[in-house]
Amino acid sequence: MLIDLHPEPADMARLVIxxxxxxxxQLPAWLLYDAEGSRLFEAICEQxxxxxxxxxxxxxxxxxxxxxxxxxxxxxxxxGAGSARKVSPLLSALDPxxxxxxxxxxxxxxxxxxxxxxxHPDLPVLGICCxxxxxxxLPDHPALEGHGRLGFYPGSSIGNFDPAGARALxxxxxxxxxxxxxxLIGIDQPKAVQRLEEAYNDRAGWSEAFARNxxxxxxxxxxxxxxxxxxxxxxxWEADHGRIAMALVSQRELEVRLAGRCWPFAAGxxxxxxxxxxxxxxxxxxxxxxxxWRGVGHWSDPAGDFALHLLVxxxxxxxxxxx
Numbered sequence: 641m642l643i644d645l646h647p648e649p650a651d652m653a654r655l656v657i658x659x660x661x662x663x664x665x666q667l668p669a670w671l672l673y674d675a676e677g678s679r680l681f682e683a684i685c686e687q688x689x690x691x692x693x694x695x696x697x698x699x700x701x702x703x704x705x706x707x708x709x710x711x712x713x714x715x716x717x718x719x720g721a722g723s724a725r726k727v728s729p730l731l732s733a734l735d736p737x738x739x740x741x742x743x744x745x746x747x748x749x750x751x752x753x754x755x756x757x758x759x760h761p762d763l764p765v766l767g768i769c770c771x772x773x774x775x776x777x778l779p780d781h782p783a784l785e786g787h788g789r790l791g792f793y794p795g796s797s798i799g800n801f802d803p804a805g806a807r808a809l810x811x812x813x814x815x816x817x818x819x820x821x822x823x824l825i826g827i828d829q830p831k832a833v834q835r836l837e838e839a840y841n842d843r844a845g846w847s848e849a850f851a852r853n854x855x856x857x858x859x860x861x862x863x864x865x866x867x868x869x870x871x872x873x874x875x876x877w878e879a880d881h882g883r884i885a886m887a888l889v890s891q892r893e894l895e896v897r898l899a900g901r902c903w904p905f906a907a908g909x910x911x912x913x914x915x916x917x918x919x920x921x922x923x924x925x926x927x928x929x930x931x932x933w934r935g936v937g938h939w940s941d942p943a944g945d946f947a948l949h950l951l952v953x954x955x956x957x958x959x960x961x962x963x
Contacts, residue, residue, distance in 0.1 A: 641765075642768075645775065646746060646769045652671075672853070677854070682722075687842040689839045689842045691839070692795070693726075696948070697726055699939055704729035707950075710936070712788075714737060715737050715738045715789050716790050720744075720795065721743045722743060724756045727739070734790075738783035739764070740768065742775070744771055744772075746769040749769055773801075775812070790821065791816075791824065794826040798810075798917075800916060801917070810933055814932055820953060823950070823951040824951075827946070828918055828946055829944060831945055863898070864896065864898040866898070871888040872891055886913050886915070887910035887912050889908060924949060
């Protein structure tokens with residue numbers, strides 16, 4: 641079953657106008673994930689330079705039993721489910737009461753849920769198309785009743801948010817999951833700058849195609865008149881912020897019409913398509929603590945490139961210790 645809570649076009653226009661008014665111009669990363677964008681991202685994940693997905697998938701495959709024991713029973717709620725391929729080992733080990741997939745792309749979510757249902761025929765599966773960063777509560781549904789909730793947020797997607805936004809998102813997850821819930825989250829960790837920049841500038845050009853597809857979507861959905869040839873794709877490491885910046889950079893002075901307004905670009909001005917922040921274990925747990933979460937488990941690959949953190953709500957743990 642699929643519940644469609646996708647943002648209305650007016651909401652999309654409002655967010656785009658806000659983003660275009662920033663300095664530098666920056667649009668919400670979820671806009672990248674229409675049907676074509678989701679397809680292109682799947683191709684990125686298969687590139688030799690982009691090891692994040694392979695490393696995380698291997699961790700989930702090899703440590704599924706440990707992860708399931710640490711998570712305990714409940715309903716698995718996956719944020720940004722995408723193709724929903726990573727969660728299968730967890731579902732097999734957990735045997736949860738139900739699985740709920742949240743994703744921004746209905747075109748991508750529906751087939752992903754169907755494929756997952758075929759792999760787990762006895763598992764209740766529910767898809768919710770939404771911007772989970774703005775969702776105030778999960779909809780009422782029998783699959784969500786009477787069970788604790790186990791959050792799953794793979795892919796280091798929290799890196800698309802600046803620290804303040806990541807903190808707000810983690811608080812949002814507390815609200816959506818409810819008291820006493822747990823959250824398993826994937827975090828891409830700092831590594832050599834050359835490796836990071838190569839991962840977001842793959843030789844086959846999928847990262848560039850992914851970014852350029854954003855212009856196609858803006859032209860289609862918000863009456864834009866972007867010309868792809870006016871922009872070049874770039875991705876670079878910003879050491880002061882601990883993040884990769886990805887942008888479409890204007891090649892000349894120009895003006896673009898979008899969402900009923902005209903937007904000037906200077907030559908060399910970037911339109912940020914997304915950031916990807918990288919966190920070491922201590923830095924991430926410090927961030928999580930400011931949002932009311934406490935780390936109780938940590939799994940990493942031998943090279944330390946990627947980590948899975950298990951978080952519990954700090955106030956819930958305090959209440960237990962006070963009893």
